[in-house]
Amino acid sequence: EIVLxxxxxxxxxxxxxxATLSCRASQSFAxxxxxxxxxxxxxxxxxxxxxxxxxxxxxxxxxxxSGSGTxxxxxxxxxxxxxxxxxxxxxxxxxxxxxxGGSKVEIK
Amino acid sequence: QVQLQEAGPRLVRPSQTxxxxxxxxxxxxxxxxxxxxxxxxxxxxxxxxxGHVFTSGTTDSNPSLKSRVTIxxxxxxxxxxxxxxxxxxxxxxxxxCATRTGGRPFDYWGQGTLVTxxx
Numbered sequence: 001e002i003v004l005x006x007x008x009x010x011x012x013x014x015x016x017x018x019a020t021l022s023c024r025a026s027q028s029f030a031x032x033x034x035x036x037x038x039x040x041x042x043x044x045x046x047x048x049x050x051x052x053x054x055x056x057x058x059x060x061x062x063x064x065x066s067g068s069g070t071x072x073x074x075x076x077x078x079x080x081x082x083x084x085x086x087x088x089x090x091x092x093x094x095x096x097x098x099x100x101g102g103s104k105v106e107i108k
Numbered sequence: 109q110v111q112l113q114e115a116g117p118r119l120v121r122p123s124q125t126x127x128x129x130x131x132x133x134x135x136x137x138x139x140x141x142x143x144x145x146x147x148x149x150x151x152x153x154x155x156x157x158x159g160h161v162f163t164s165g166t167t168d169s170n171p172s173l174k175s176r177v178t179i180x181x182x183x184x185x186x187x188x189x190x191x192x193x194x195x196x197x198x199x200x201x202x203x204x205c206a207t208r209t210g211g212r213p214f215d216y217w218g219q220g221t222l223v224t225x226x227x
Contacts, residue, residue, distance in 0.1 A: 035213035044204055044217035045155065056215070088155060092213040096170040097157040 002026055002091050006100035012108040019076040021103045023089035028069045033093035036065055036074045039102075040085045048087075049074060079105070110135040112205045112218035120199075120225050126192040129182070130205030130218060137186045138163055141209045144188040146179060148201040149220075158203075161188055195225045 003026040013019055023034065032052040037045035047056045049065035052072055062077045076083055084107050089100040116128035130144070137144065145160040159169025161179045169177040176193040192199060202222050206214045 033213075037214075044206075044220055045214070046217075047213055047215055050213045090155075090213060092208075093211075095157075095168060096172070099155040099157075101154050 001096065002029060002094060002098055004089055004091060004098050004100035006087075006089060006103045008103060009101070010104045010106060012106050013079055014108045015079050015081055017079050019074075019079055019083070019105050021074040021087055021105075023067075023072040023074070023100050025070040025072070025091065029091060029093065031093060032068055033091055034065075034067070034072050035090045035092050036063075037088045037090065038083075038085045039088065045088060050092075076105075081107075110207060110216045112207065112216060114203060114205050114218045114221040116221060116223070118221070118223060120195055120223060121227055122196055122225055123194055126190070126195050126199060126223055126225070128190045128203055128205075128221065128223070129187050130189070132186045132188070132207070137181060137188060138183055143208050143210065144179075144181065145206045145208070145214065146190045147204045147206060148199075149204070150201045156201075158190065158192075197225050199223070200225045 005024045007022045034052045036049040038048050039045045048059050048063050053065045064075050066073050086102045086104045088102050111133045113131045120126045140163050143160045146158040149155050159177050159179050161167045167179050178191045181188050202220045204220045206217045208214045
């Protein structure tokens with residue numbers, strides 16, 4: 001079973017700064033079936049990135065995903081006020097479709 | 109645009125059965141290729157996949173919950189359901205329904221419904 005570990009747990013940054021979030025898999029998986037979601041309080045997750053590096057419809061281009069094998073990264077180039085949230089990675093090809101534990105991006 | 113809405117009791121007694129439905133609008137639950145899925149999220153914690161049902165009626169669920177989970181389609185009402193047997197306080201969580209097509213992640217989510225297990 002694939003386990004995803006996200007780091008850091010919390011990232012304290014100011015608007016305009018760059019955020020770099022990591023997601024590491026316990027084993028390599030083919031096909032880059034790695035997604036990133038954003039979740040704000042009281043809301044369901046919102047799909048940002050799929051296939052490790054493809055932006056979902058309507059996602060601003062300040063969000064980008066990269067990586068393959070076991071190491072994946074979500075980068076937000078210039079944080080906007082609405083980007084402060086919790087971010088989850090997910091492997092979406094093999095049961096039990098695991099999520100990482102989440103990374104919170106908070107305002108410094 | 110597919111939309112989903114969860115419904116069901118907000119309070120369930122320990123050892124009883126949790127039952128939720130998800131109503132689908134903007135698309136047919138019989139459309140081929142969709143994975144009609146349940147997730148949950150305890151307060152302040154991460155997301156957990158509970159299981160899914162395909163249009164064919166075939167199901168799969170998280171091994172950690174498999175013995176207690178049933179997921180079914182109700183095609184006349186364009187709904188799918190979740191039942192979770194023998195609940196404990198550890199099953200208290202926000203429950204989400206979601207869907208995707210094969211090979212994609214989860215594009216569409218309901219708003220979630222909070223279920224509390226308590227006597």
